[in-house]
Amino acid sequence: MPIEVERNDIIVxxxxxxxxxxxxxxxxxxxxxxxxxEVVVVIGPSGSGKSTFLRCLNGLEEIDSGSIVIDGILxxxxxxxxxxxxxxxxxxxxxxxxxxxxxxxxxxxLAQRRVRKKSKQAARAMSMDLLEKVGIDEKADSYxxxxxxxxxxxxxxxxxxxxxxxxxxxxxxxxxxxxxxIGEVLDVxxxxxxxxxxxxxxxxxxxxxxxxxxxxxxxxxxxxxxxxTAEHFFTAPVEDRTRLFLSQxx
Amino acid sequence: MDAAPHPQRKSRWSxxxxxxxxxxTQFSILVILIVWxxxxxxxxxxxxxxxxxxxxxxxxxxxxxxxAGPLWEGLMVTLRISGVSLVLAFLIGLTTALFRLSHSFxxxxxxxxxxxxxxxxxxxxxxxxxxxxxxxxxxINRMTSAILALSLFEGAYASEIFRAGIVSIGRGQxxxxxxxxxxxxxxxxxxxxxxxxxxxxPPLTSQAISLIKDSALVSTIxxxxxxxxxxxxxxxxxxxxxxxxxxxxxxxxxxxxxxxIVNYMEHRFKVVS
Numbered sequence: 001m002p003i004e005v006e007r008n009d010i011i012v013x014x015x016x017x018x019x020x021x022x023x024x025x026x027x028x029x030x031x032x033x034x035x036x037x038e039v040v041v042v043i044g045p046s047g048s049g050k051s052t053f054l055r056c057l058n059g060l061e062e063i064d065s066g067s068i069v070i071d072g073i074l075x076x077x078x079x080x081x082x083x084x085x086x087x088x089x090x091x092x093x094x095x096x097x098x099x100x101x102x103x104x105x106x107x108x109x110l111a112q113r114r115v116r117k118k119s120k121q122a123a124r125a126m127s128m129d130l131l132e133k134v135g136i137d138e139k140a141d142s143y144x145x146x147x148x149x150x151x152x153x154x155x156x157x158x159x160x161x162x163x164x165x166x167x168x169x170x171x172x173x174x175x176x177x178x179x180x181x182i183g184e185v186l187d188v189x190x191x192x193x194x195x196x197x198x199x200x201x202x203x204x205x206x207x208x209x210x211x212x213x214x215x216x217x218x219x220x221x222x223x224x225x226x227x228x229t230a231e232h233f234f235t236a237p238v239e240d241r242t243r244l245f246l247s248q249x250x
Numbered sequence: 251m252d253a254a255p256h257p258q259r260k261s262r263w264s265x266x267x268x269x270x271x272x273x274x275t276q277f278s279i280l281v282i283l284i285v286w287x288x289x290x291x292x293x294x295x296x297x298x299x300x301x302x303x304x305x306x307x308x309x310x311x312x313x314x315x316x317x318a319g320p321l322w323e324g325l326m327v328t329l330r331i332s333g334v335s336l337v338l339a340f341l342i343g344l345t346t347a348l349f350r351l352s353h354s355f356x357x358x359x360x361x362x363x364x365x366x367x368x369x370x371x372x373x374x375x376x377x378x379x380x381x382x383x384x385x386x387x388x389x390i391n392r393m394t395s396a397i398l399a400l401s402l403f404e405g406a407y408a409s410e411i412f413r414a415g416i417v418s419i420g421r422g423q424x425x426x427x428x429x430x431x432x433x434x435x436x437x438x439x440x441x442x443x444x445x446x447x448x449x450x451x452p453p454l455t456s457q458a459i460s461l462i463k464d465s466a467l468v469s470t471i472x473x474x475x476x477x478x479x480x481x482x483x484x485x486x487x488x489x490x491x492x493x494x495x496x497x498x499x500x501x502x503x504x505x506x507x508x509x510x511i512v513n514y515m516e517h518r519f520k521v522v523s
Contacts, residue, residue, distance in 0.1 A: 089429070091426075095422050101448070110430070110432075114433070156426075
């Protein structure tokens with residue numbers, strides 16, 4: 001499927017393939033493009049390759065063939081390119097992955113100081129702004145173990161945002177949270193979407209998808225089954241498999 | 251549950267069983283047994299204990315102050331050798347662990363070779379090899395040979411401990427550091443090693459204690475450490491039993507002090523994750 005590469009595309013994925021050791025084909029000739037400021041939600045059954053796709057976007061997983069271009073930079077073996085992309089793409093994990101031996105504030109300032117080479121004061125100022133934005137500035141000197149899951153995930157979002165990325169990837173960011181905490185994290189994500197951040201989210205939260213996504217991609221067995229706007233998706237899906245999946249989760 | 255014995259008798263025994271008095275009684279019986287065992291067995295030896303002779307070999311004093319006796323001087327040598335070797339072993343161990351974990355083929359080969367040769371030969375042989383064979387070739391003196399042998403030997407074991415600690419850090423930490431754009435150095439320095447070292451303090455302490463005890467072997471190449479000094483004093487005075495007990499106690503004090511310090515550090519830098 002040829003991609004029409006528009007000027008406004010920030011991510012261009014062309015026919016990527018990924019097979020895991022053991023022969024499992026995670027991604028098969030997968031292609032897509034994502035515009036600046038677009039919020040794309042990726043849904044699909046377990047094992048469909050959606051997390052793998054996300055992790056390929058910032059280089060956590062290596063592709064076997066095909067190409068990924070992010071903000072004009074080709075994701076290849078060149079160290080310089082990889083580093084640029086890692087700086088421009090932020091990721092939020094299902095398991096938060098905060099650094100337990102550092103306070104919340106230190107978690108958020110670390111990469112700013114080490115990678116962006118900011119001064120202590122500048123990093124601290126930015127960190128406090130971001131913590132305030134996600135609603136946990138009063139916990140700045142606490143350790144991650146002292147926070148609830150929802151609070152930890154919000155710190156993780158602030159930490160990723162501190163690098164001022166152009167794209168934010170969310171890998172099932174709310175799947176490990178207790179139901180009453182999902183809302184607070186989704187609120188932060190919705191705010192982010194409304195502010196114009198380019199986001200790619202793997203999620204099961206259909207309410208979130210309907211509310212803020214520009215496009216929904218449904219994947220199965222490493223391939224795209226259907227792509228469309230949220231409206232189209234939830235009111236008039238075309239493919240049978242899409243309809244089946246939606247009936248199971250909605 | 252079977253029919254219980256007379257309730258009142260049962261509860262009186264249970265109460266005593268669980269009280270501190272029971273523990274004290276148990277302990278006292280144990281101590282009495284040990285002391286009785288030692289006193290009857292040493293009586294049979296017919297040895298003339300002269301404990302009063304010992305203190306002069308640790309230190310002496312007159313009008314002008316305290317003077318170190320041979321045992322004290324030996325202790326200082328032991329501490330110096332152990333101290334320097336501990337630091338070197340730590341550095342060698344950490345470097346080797348990082349080599350083992352690196353993507354460089356050459357680094358892995360070097361680390362593997364080092365580990366296999368050092369771990370499969372006795373320390374005493376390595377000590378002799380370095381002093382008698384490498385010493386003249388490289389022009390290194392006695393002390394340096396001893397420190398080198400100890401550091402290399404303990405470093406090999408330390409490196410496996412470090413590697414275990416590093417590998418035990420969850421993948422999520424690596425992935426988070428990667429996603430933030432942190433360099434390999436920063437990832438190790440800021441994220442992985444601080445967490446890994448806290449986890450491996452117990453086995454590292456054991457290794458440090460091993461090192462201090464293994465330092466006694468340097469007496470075989472005529473370095474006047476604690477063990478060598480003890481041998482020298484025994485040769486003059488034949489106070490064999492008293493001296494060896496004393497020297498063992500001195501090593502014990504050093505290693506227990508180290509354990510206490512490390513325990514305190516562990517407590518202070520505890521990470522809840």
